[in-house]
Amino acid sequence: MNAKRRGSDPRDPCLFVGCGNIPTGRKPYCIEHLDRIPGAADLMREVERREAEIARAALGQWRHIDTAGSVAEEILDLLRAEGPLRVTTILSKIVFDVDGEEQRRTLVLGYCRALGLAVEAGRDDRGHRFEVVSPPVQERRAS
Numbered sequence: 001m002n003a004k005r006r007g008s009d010p011r012d013p014c015l016f017v018g019c020g021n022i023p024t025g026r027k028p029y030c031i032e033h034l035d036r037i038p039g040a041a042d043l044m045r046e047v048e049r050r051e052a053e054i055a056r057a058a059l060g061q062w063r064h065i066d067t068a069g070s071v072a073e074e075i076l077d078l079l080r081a082e083g084p085l086r087v088t089t090i091l092s093k094i095v096f097d098v099d100g101e102e103q104r105r106t107l108v109l110g111y112c113r114a115l116g117l118a119v120e121a122g123r124d125d126r127g128h129r130f131e132v133v134s135p136p137v138q139e140r141r142a143s
């Protein structure tokens with residue numbers, strides 16, 4: 001009953017061998033060794049994989065897109081929640097770390113194409129081009 005549990009004392013040093021830093025907030029590792037937390041390596045690999053996929057999609061390489069990945073899932077979730085959306089609206093709601101308006105447009109259109117989503121092109125009153133993306137078709141059927 002009285003066994004001392006890890007984390008019960010905020011002054012316990014970092015669990016990394018040879019590190020004497022005191023972690024903040026009762027964490028088992030200090031800020032320098034946070035990547036030792038179980039699952040952290042997987043998380044970082046996922047972030048790297050996602051960034052690489054986004055970079056390829058922005059270059060128009062939409063065949064490299066993982067339609068079951070986290071980016072595709074975010075776009076689908078947004079369309080399911082809000083209905084048909086302009087590409088510019090999608091870009092205002094999901095932030096991609098990609099430079100250039102045209103690259104970001106290519107990125108979203110690439111995901112839409114890979115996901116088989118319907119995209120309709122149009123022009124507004126001032127002649128500006130826009131695209132409207134529809135939610136997944138198979139989910140619109142009546143139950």
Ligand SMILES: [Zn+2]
Nearest residue numbers: 014019030033
């Ligand atoms: Zn440490």
